[in-house]
Amino acid sequence: PQLVNQIAAGEVVERPASVVKELVENCFDAGANQVTIDIEQGGIRQIRIRDNGCGIVKDDLALALSRHATSKIASLDDLEQVGTMGFRGEALPSISSVARLTLISRTPEADCAWLVSADGTEKNFDPQPDPHPAGTTVDVRDLFYNTPARRKFLKAEKTEFAHIESLIQKLALARFDVGFVLNHNQREILHLKPATSLTEQEKRIAAICGSAFIELSVKIDYAASGLQLHGWVGLPTFSRGQQDQQFFYVNGRLIKDRLVAHAVKQAYQDVLYHGRHPVFVLYLTLDPALVDVNAHPTKLEVRFREGRTVHDFLFQALHRSLAAQRPGSEGG
Ligand code: ADP
Ligand code: MG
Numbered sequence: 205p206q207l208v209n210q211i212a213a214g215e216v217v218e219r220p221a222s223v224v225k226e227l228v229e230n231c232f233d234a235g236a237n238q239v240t241i242d243i244e245q246g247g248i249r250q251i252r253i254r255d256n257g258c259g260i261v262k263d264d265l266a267l268a269l270s271r272h273a274t275s276k277i278a279s280l281d282d283l284e285q286v287g288t289m290g291f292r293g294e295a296l297p298s299i300s301s302v303a304r305l306t307l308i309s310r311t312p313e314a315d316c317a318w319l320v321s322a323d324g325t326e327k328n329f330d331p332q333p334d335p336h337p338a339g340t341t342v343d344v345r346d347l348f349y350n351t352p353a354r355r356k357f358l359k360a361e362k363t364e365f366a367h368i369e370s371l372i373q374k375l376a377l378a379r380f381d382v383g384f385v386l387n388h389n390q391r392e393i394l395h396l397k398p399a400t401s402l403t404e405q406e407k408r409i410a411a412i413c414g415s416a417f418i419e420l421s422v423k424i425d426y427a428a429s430g431l432q433l434h435g436w437v438g439l440p441t442f443s444r445g446q447q448d449q450q451f452f453y454v455n456g457r458l459i460k461d462r463l464v465a466h467a468v469k470q471a472y473q474d475v476l477y478h479g480r481h482p483v484f485v486l487y488l489t490l491d492p493a494l495v496d497v498n499a500h501p502t503k504l505e506v507r508f509r510e511g512r513t514v515h516d517f518l519f520q521a522l523h524r525s526l527a528a529q530r531p532g533s534e535g536g
């Protein structure tokens with residue numbers, strides 16, 4: 205089983221950011237609205253993630269670290285449903301096969317928290333009491349310490365942390381209802397309170413995309429024939445200097461799609477006569493039946509059942525919104 209776990213880990217644990225992704229998604233699954241992520245040395249030395257979610261009962265702690273013990277799949281139908289979640293009851297066991305993992309959790313009803321741990325082959329599944337508050341902490345140290353070949357492929361601390369920061373930005377723009385704190389080497393990088401009002405959401409977006417972004421962007425809010433687009437597209441005057449940031453969510457899920465990119469670029473160039481890629485944060489909502497999310501479960505790809513319709517909708521939504529709000533135009 206150790207080898208099986210390590211092989212599974214090869215599929216799911218590519219680098220520190222992939223560990224962070226699995227652990228934060230577990231926090232979401234647990235209904236947490238506060239997630240604190242402490243990273244040391246790009247996540248290679250340590251990844252510690254604490255949430256205020258439902259917690260795990262004492263008797264289930266060992267199960268959570270056991271392969272397939274917690275599979276969410278009860279039927280083939282479920283398999284299609286969870287396809288997007290990547291893997292099923294494999295994250296914690298896979299991670300613990302290539303790192304030193306400690307799991308501490310407390311349900312709201314429990315008198316205290318309980319701790320179990322696993323590293324490589326050593327399992328300490330007999331729960332020990334711990335003063336941790338309600339919720340869960342997963343602590344992952346020394347990633348790939350026992351698989352040197354893989355450790356060799358890790359990049360510099362700075363690069364690995366950049367992947368983590370970018371991941372948290374993407375997740376934070378998908379889940380305004382959750383507060384995030386991200387620390388690297390004891391330094392606070394992001395501190396995002398849960399954002400319910402539009403003003404709070406704009407504050408979060410500004411914290412991620414740059415403080416001038418909201419001011420120097422066009423607000424999009426457009427619906428037609430069952431499709432809905434809302435968000436912000438940066439004006440050519442907004443420049444981050446560095447790399448472009450483009451966040452596009454379909455029914456709450458971040459995607460990268462050529463059809464989408466094309467529609468955005470066309471509308472942008474058409475209205476603003478500008479060739480550069482704009483910074484944008486956009487949310488498309490449509491009937492889930494029109495999106496095939498299982499196309500690439502772990503990748504950022506979807507397949508639209510009616511690509512042409514989606515493309516034309518996006519182009520129209522952006523074209524009209526940009527034209528109406530273009531600086532100097534009569535529109536609002
Ligand atoms: P999966 O999420 O696919 O079930 P994981 O290996 O990611 O598999 O997690 C195993 C199980 O551990 C989960 O099903 C859940 O019951 C429990 N678990 C993991 N992380 C948390 C958390 N942060 N809060 C509550 N329960 C958790
Ligand atoms: Mg999981």
